[in-house]
Amino acid sequence: MSLNTLQLPRSDIFPLPLVNVTEVCFPVGPQILRQAVRFRSTDSSLILERSINRVQLLGRVGQDPVMRQVEGRNPVTIFSLATNEMWRSGEGETSTTGDISQKTTWHRVSVFKPGLRDVAYQYVKKGSRVLVEGKLDYGEYLDKNQVRRQATTIIADNIVFLSDNVRDRT
DSSP states (O other), rough: OOOOGGOOEEEEEEEEOOEHHHHHOOOOOHHHHHHEEEEOOOTOEEEEEOOOEEEEEEEOOOOOOOOEETSSSSOEEEEEEEEEEEEEEESSOOOOSSEEEEEEEEEEEEEHHHHHHHHHHHHTTTOOOEEEEEEEEEEEETTTTTTTTEEEEEEEEEEEOOOOOOGGGO
């Protein structure tokens, strides 16, 4: 069975008809499907498959952004973003009694994109509620004591401003 005629069941539970993947996901034809799934390099033994690295965070800015520039590199705007997870401790998932608990997670956001970098530096402020879209990046750096540290960063490619500051909370 070739890739462009791959048939997948829509559900194991309901007796629904088989669906042609190229018609549902890629109506422009099997050529696009092959490109979306994989492509071959000039080395016939190497197959590179496409993947997704996307992050969306909705939270409040923890500090005013700073702009840094390392010699020979483009500047970057950096700020921290807090996201909260809340849950109620009680019996069962639908419990309406019990204590409410909250966990705050801090994220480091870096903006390299030239126009967005400048807008973020100018308009993102401590306490602002923003939606950040981007990708995860894992890296290492040497701290001031020359100790190797690991860092997780969100590389932003879009920022949606939802409020100006903490006073906008409703």
